[in-house]
């Protein structure tokens with residue numbers, strides 16, 4: 419049975435629709451990320467699941483039971499907040515014991531759960547410290563331990579890594595994934611960082627303006643975005659305007675607005691349809707004009723070269739429009755200079771078509 423089922427959940431603040439008609443199912447043991455730009459309704463959704471906010475419409479089932487009208491402390495949900503919200507005058511062990519204390523567990527049960535959970539997050543040696551005596555990463559681990567200690571059915575995390583510096587964020591990301599896999603708790607993790615979502619989630623729910631745009635596993639989301647908004651939000655995307663010339667088993671031939679034709683992935687779009695061709699920076703390659711590639715029909719000129727370390731980003735002018743390409747910093751192409759003429763090619767299935 420699916421663990422959490424949201425059906426038709428909506429929330430308004432005055433005239434503002436923060437979440438609109440949301441359907442979302444999270445399976446038992448699944449790790450789901452809610453991803454989207456600032457203000458798209460991620461926290462509001464999480465707070466409705468936790469019970470801090472009441473939905474105007476819709477239902478919320480946890481393990482088959484409607485929990486819509488239950489207060490937060492009766493929902494069997496653990497929560498980690500962006501600013502940790504640790505109790506400053508309690509020790510690490512007392513912070514972690516809090517949820518068990520609230521649930522009337524005996525002292526022995528509390529001690530056992532605290533020891534077990536601190537072991538899990540590798541903080542057993544700091545049990546008697548106070549939060550102010552801990553680093554940011556350690557405080558984050560305490561917050562995670564506190565949310566997990568009473569073995570909730572569901573773990574909710576709202577941007578738990580956004581206070582940490584980049585390196586620690588990567589470390590804690592891996593740590594959260596390890597802990598979640600070890601305990602198997604169904605988890606919903608809110609972030610506006612796409613790489614975090616792709617790295618952590620079994621499935622990612624992409625939100626925009628209170629609506630769920632796509633709900634898929636990371637590879638599917640990245641390779642087959644359901645619309646242009648999702649495509650633009652995840653990864654780096656070029657967009658070319660054009661018109662469908664014809665379709666065949668080989669793919670869809672598109673005449674670009676600035677001149678030239680390109681072969682894109684197969685589609686059912688009729689001839690004449692106005693389309694946007696979307697191609698990721700890393701899906702494009704550049705080769706010298708004599709390269710002899712099958713699709714070596716698109717000539718362009720290098721207008722900018724940006725050194726990014728592992729890749730070189732080129733801006734190329736194709737039929738008057740700029741395109742960006744990432745080439746690994748070891749290829750012949752990484753030696754192109756501004757003003758050089760080159761040929762651009764790509765695998766047709768990497769060119770995504772959307773009717774506009």
Ligand SMILES: Nc1ncnc2c1ncn2[C@@H]1O[C@H](COP(=O)(O)OP(=O)(O)OP(=O)(O)O)[C@@H](O)[C@H]1O
Nearest residue numbers: 431434436454455456457458459460461462463610
């Ligand atoms: N209590 C409230 N009263 C009025 N408007 C609210 C309230 N809470 C949230 N909103 C509005 O609802 C929208 C969604 O807010 P929410 O906090 O869910 O966004 P978010 O996706 O979590 O954004 P962020 O990434 O910035 O945290 C925002 O426009 C916000 O201003």
Ligand SMILES: [Mg+2]
Nearest residue numbers: 460461462576
């Ligand atoms: Mg938020």
